[in-house]
Amino acid sequence: MNNDTPKIRVRFAPSPTGHLHIGGVRTALFNYLYARQQGGTYCLRIEDTDKERSTDANMQEILSALEWLGLSADEKPVIQSEHIQEHLYAAQQLLNKDKAYRCFCTKEELDTDKAKAEAEKRPYRYSGKCRNLSAKEIQNKLEVKPYTVRFRIPEGVTRFKDMVYKDIAVNNEEIDDFIILRSDGTPIYQLSVVVDDANMGITHVIRGEDHLSNTPKQILLYLALGKKVPKFGHLPLILASDGKRLSKRHGASSVNEFKELGFLPEGLLNGLAPTEKGE
Numbered sequence: 001m002n003n004d005t006p007k008i009r010v011r012f013a014p015s016p017t018g019h020l021h022i023g024g025v026r027t028a029l030f031n032y033l034y035a036r037q038q039g040g041t042y043c044l045r046i047e048d049t050d051k052e053r054s055t056d057a058n059m060q061e062i063l064s065a066l067e068w069l070g071l072s073a074d075e076k077p078v079i080q081s082e083h084i085q086e087h088l089y090a091a092q093q094l095l096n097k098d099k100a101y102r103c104f105c106t107k108e109e110l111d112t113d114k115a116k117a118e119a120e121k122r123p124y125r126y127s128g129k130c131r132n133l134s135a136k137e138i139q140n141k142l143e144v145k146p147y148t149v150r151f152r153i154p155e156g157v158t159r160f161k162d163m164v165y166k167d168i169a170v171n172n173e174e175i176d177d178f179i180i181l182r183s184d185g186t187p188i189y190q191l192s193v194v195v196d197d198a199n200m201g202i203t204h205v206i207r208g209e210d211h212l213s214n215t216p217k218q219i220l221l222y223l224a225l226g227k228k229v230p231k232f233g234h235l236p237l238i239l240a241s242d243g244k245r246l247s248k249r250h251g252a253s254s255v256n257e258f259k260e261l262g263f264l265p266e267g268l269l270n271g272l273a274p275t276e277k278g279e
């Protein structure tokens, strides 16, 4: 690594909507180890924008579980809800550049379209009804109707080289114009995560493979906002012996439960650590 190579910065970004799941610990561990191996920085971001499901108690529990495991961050944790103004600013920039648009479709209209798609056994797609409204139409509706803000997916193909899954290409036609701001004006995960990762200078996004389908959407947001796209690595999830995602049903699944069973942090991490074969 020469002096021009930016130092790597990774992050673990749990949502405080429940206990710290062992799968999350594995994600944290891979980020931590990658940062240590590369001489980089391991950050933590608490994604607490889902106000109904996030609690302070869960956040404290996650922080102390990480501390118990020796996986505390190198910098002060970032609390996502403290950065909402930055997310809103990004949405406004996208609106100004016509890379996003206001959608006045009501929940009922969208639900009807969804039910129709389901009945016809085809995947639901937003109708695009508000994609090309004139300035006058928008002005008239603004006075009387609430709206969401949708990201305008450009034409083309989105490609990236995943650190685990290698070459991935998605035709943008397969991506819906997704919502970035709800009708109450609050930002959606896809937008918040991109703005925060960009502002935190994250160079490598290493997370569970359940986020793989979010990545093309997020890459398109980075590009639309003129931000540098980080590298991505998606880790296979931890499965139970029945092949299903490890959950309470299978026994202990959260750090606290393992702690109560008498596991030592070193033993737990050892069981989750990658082997030389990369498994």
Ligand code: GLU
Binding pocket: 013, 014, 015, 047, 193, 206, 207, 208, 211
């Ligand atoms: N907060 C998300 C989760 O807990 C993670 C987001 C991400 O890593 O990009 O699943």
